[in-house]
Amino acid sequence: MAAVASRTAGLLRLRAAGAERRWCGPRCAGLVQGFLPPGGEGAAQKRRVAHFTFQPDPESLQYGQTQKMNLFQSITSALDNSLAKDPTAVIFGEDVAFGGVFRCTVGLRDKYGKDRVFNTPLCEQGIVGFGIGIAVTGATAIAEIQFADYIFPAFDQIVNEAAKYRYRSGDLFNCGSLTIRAPWGCVGHGALYHSQSPEAFFAHCPGIKVVIPRSPFQAKGLLLSCIEDKNPCIFFEPKILYRAAVEQVPVEPYKIPLSQAEVIQEGSDVTLVAWGTQVHVIREVASMAREKLGVSCEIIDLRTIVPWDVDTVCKEECFLNLEAPISRVCGYDTPFPHIFEPFYIPDKWKCYDALRKMINY
Amino acid sequence: MRKMLAAVSRVLAGAAQKPASRVLIASRNFANDATFEIKRCDLHRLEEGPPVTTVLTREDGLKYYRMMQTVRRMELKADQLYKQKIIRGFCHLCDGQEACCVGLEAGINPTDHLITAYRAHGFTFTRGLPVRTILAELTGRRGGCAKGKGGSMHMYAKNFYGGNGIVGAQVPLGAGIALACKYNGKDEVCLTLYGDGAANQGQIFEAYNMAALWKLPCIFICENNRYGMGTSVERAAASTDYYKRGDFIPGLRVDGMDILCVREATKFAAAYCRSGKGPILMELQTYRYHGHSMSDPGVSYRTREEIQEVRSKSDPIMLLKDRMVNSNLASVEELKEIDVEVRKEIEDAAQFATADPEPPLEELGYHIYSSDPPFEVRGANQWIKFKSVS
Secondary structure, three states, rough: HHHEOOOOOEEEOOOOOOOOOOOOOOOHHHHHHOOOOOOOOOOOOOOOOOOOOOOOOOOOOOOOEEEEEEEEHHHHHHHHHHHHHOOOOOHHHHHHHOOOOOOOOHHHHHOOOOOEEEEEEOOOHHHHHHHHHHHHHHOOEEOOOOOHHHHHHHHHHHHHHHHHHHHOOOOOOOOOOOEEEEOOOOOOEEEOOOOEEEEHHHHHOOOOOEOHHHHHHHHHHHHHHHHHHOOOEEEEEEEEEHHEEEEEEEEOOOOOOOOOEEEEEOOOEEEEEEOOHHHHHHHHHHHHHHHHHOOOEEEEOOOEEEEHHHHHHOOOOOHHHOOOOOOEEEEOOOOOOOOOOHHHHOOHHHHHHHHHHOOOO | HHHHEEEEHHHHHHHHHHHHHHHHHHHHOOOOOEEEEEOOOOOOOOOOOOOOEEEHHHHHHHHHHHHHHHHHHHHHHHHHHHHOOOOOOOOOOOOOOOHHHHHHHHHHOOEEEOOOOOOOOHHHHOOOHHHHHHHHOOOOOOOOOOOOOOOOOOOOOOOOOEEEOOOOHHHHHHHHHHHHHHHHOOOEEEEEEEEHHHHHHHHHHHHHHHHHOOOOOOOEEEEEEEEEEEEEEHHHOOOEEEHHHOOOOOEEEOOOHHHHHHHEEEEEEHHHHHOOOOOOOEEEEOOOOOOOOOOOOOOOOHHHHHHHHHHHHOOOHHHHHHHHHHHHOOOHHHHHHHHHHHHHHHHHHHHHHHOOOOOOHHHOOOOOOOOOOOOOOOOOOOEEEEEEOO
């Protein structure tokens, strides 16, 4: 269906039969309020709490000294490292010069000059096409699309030009040093055009890589990998995490390999796969499942959407070994709504509900 | 005798309570109309432009004043409701640009068509929707013009095609509407608006080419408020003469803060299109007092002095008011009374918008496709289903 783009996604899969304990009724009735449809009077109440809680990973000590950073600061740090190491690297996009609408490029223009960090006019197709041109000559181009919802005028450039350049020129030319960054995902009040998750549109395009981090530490490592990767990459940054996610992030550059999923939590009964913000939602679902159903969940952060890590996700010949069909939990098959957003997003209750139905399949 | 005195004093007391303005109006004679001089428009590929003098009748003057004041107060009320978090999401206000929406409407017929981008509340009103449905749409309630499902950027009315979020995407649409006008042969035109930021989008030029090639009755209008979000026009455009950007399409540059100038230019442009000569381009030089949207304070890329200067020298409502008062078309008190009435209307509308219930959850899946019979929409997981009715 056409609305594939607007989902923040998660996947549930039952691997082996687990405990069959039934769910004993809503113990936390207060939290179920999220499901209740708006009634008459009193329905016009203020909302709303975020649908997830960011869970930071333990500090990684293998890359040297760390500093407390939120997501946009970790992006700035990655871009800073890139511009310092690679003299051909340039950053461009709408409003990046003063620091960007989400402050991801703050301070970079002052530090590296207006030749290397500059604004473009309002033209996404032009921005990406222009970026492909820079990359073809060998310079490193880091293009910013202001919101992932606006990436569609550039879709032709990405899919028809960037993705196929190396293939159609028989490896004579390539635009591998192009990285496109865009804020991604729902934020609570973004409505139709500031909330979309369009990674699915690019997931079927060979030639490009699509990466989505779940946290500041992951973001910096993955972004640096994208920039140095010799293939055009699209890096989607969950905008709701820009300020909400705070972690200890190494100051020095480091890389996290692409096309490698990460098993965040081991488990034996159900596998939960997600990316971006949704990883934090299913972490909560997993602990709810352990508490209430006695079910042990494995959590996998996919990280790279395409080319994706088939081996980690399907360790065995999983299709014949599944105890229940794979369940997809995502946004509704509608455009991203304005007023209905709290009902649209796949929050932990919907994921938990799906998990419960799978266990009892 | 005492009874008579009591009666007289009652009458006098009653008379004293009547608003002074009404007593004054009764005793003053206003002019029926007045002639004003307006700025000459800069022309591109045109021999003549709109006239430099125009006649404003008292009736029209009061109507324009009321409409502009309503738009102004509605936008300020939206600002207030947003800060109280009753309106959420994105909200782009057009106060300062009232002369554009009211002036354009004054120059066309209700059967003509109009399409614009996201700064659309003023146009929604001038195209005929009452303020309460606009405010209710902003608050996302079922009384809203899009049933609460669209929000600020997606308001529609008869012959008003929104309300579009993606910058520049509405311009090829406008050219298409103009094609339909030409095809239907009803002598209608389509006003296709976009901003100074959108003027640099590729699809605008595609639309110019199609409209000129097929001589479509399309008036392209660039509302140049000098800033594309936070980027000033000098930093975004190689050529800031937006009225010339149509190249082979004739253009005029209009003072967008003067409603009479806008009206005359629109009439001129509409007549040009209706005569079958093809598209024409208008650049309205205007200004917005608020930032780009409610999350933009609007002072990091321009000075408060600049905003203040425009407010004191070129405010469209002030300009109209001064003209009317100085030419004896209306009195200050009469206009003040209109202010009071408008304020009340907006208050009532805001009350409605705050109290109206939100749309029912069942409507989440409605109107995705046109479908008969209704079909099921997949929810967040495969066990949640919603009905889609259209």
